[in-house]
Amino acid sequence: MSIRRIDVGPRMSQIVIHGNTVYLAGQVGQPSGNVASQTRDILAAIDELLAKAGSDKTKILQAIIWLADMGTFAEMNAEWDKWVPQGNTPARATGEAKLAGPEYLVEIIVTAAI
Numbered sequence: 001m002s003i004r005r006i007d008v009g010p011r012m013s014q015i016v017i018h019g020n021t022v023y024l025a026g027q028v029g030q031p032s033g034n035v036a037s038q039t040r041d042i043l044a045a046i047d048e049l050l051a052k053a054g055s056d057k058t059k060i061l062q063a064i065i066w067l068a069d070m071g072t073f074a075e076m077n078a079e080w081d082k083w084v085p086q087g088n089t090p091a092r093a094t095g096e097a098k099l100a101g102p103e104y105l106v107e108i109i110v111t112a113a114i
Helices: 035-052 070-083
Strands: 003-008 013-018 021-024 060-067 091-096 106-113
Touching: 003 035, 013 035, 021 035, 035 070, 035 106, 060 070, 070 091
Parallel strands: 060 091
Antiparallel strands: 003 013, 013 021, 021 106, 060 106
8 A cells, every 4th residue: 555645844744644544643723822722723724634635524533632731621622522523423532741842732633534
């Protein structure tokens, strides 16, 4: 099977497609926002990246969500619940981690089918 990379940068590709599977790089929101606004930014970016790959959010297989503070879980989840299509919810894990910088509050990584 071939591997296709889209939006290739010096350190990583935003999208890697192998066979019928799409892997997205971890997405972060605008650092000036709160957890809700960063989550909305991220989910919009995921929509755009999946479209570039020929997929969409109904085909997400797995999501991994990192929060800088698990105390913001409900705030992130409120935005996620508005966005994720019911009946097509992916396998998901959420944990707390130090992110790339203290201004980043949420990071979301998804794997999807085409």
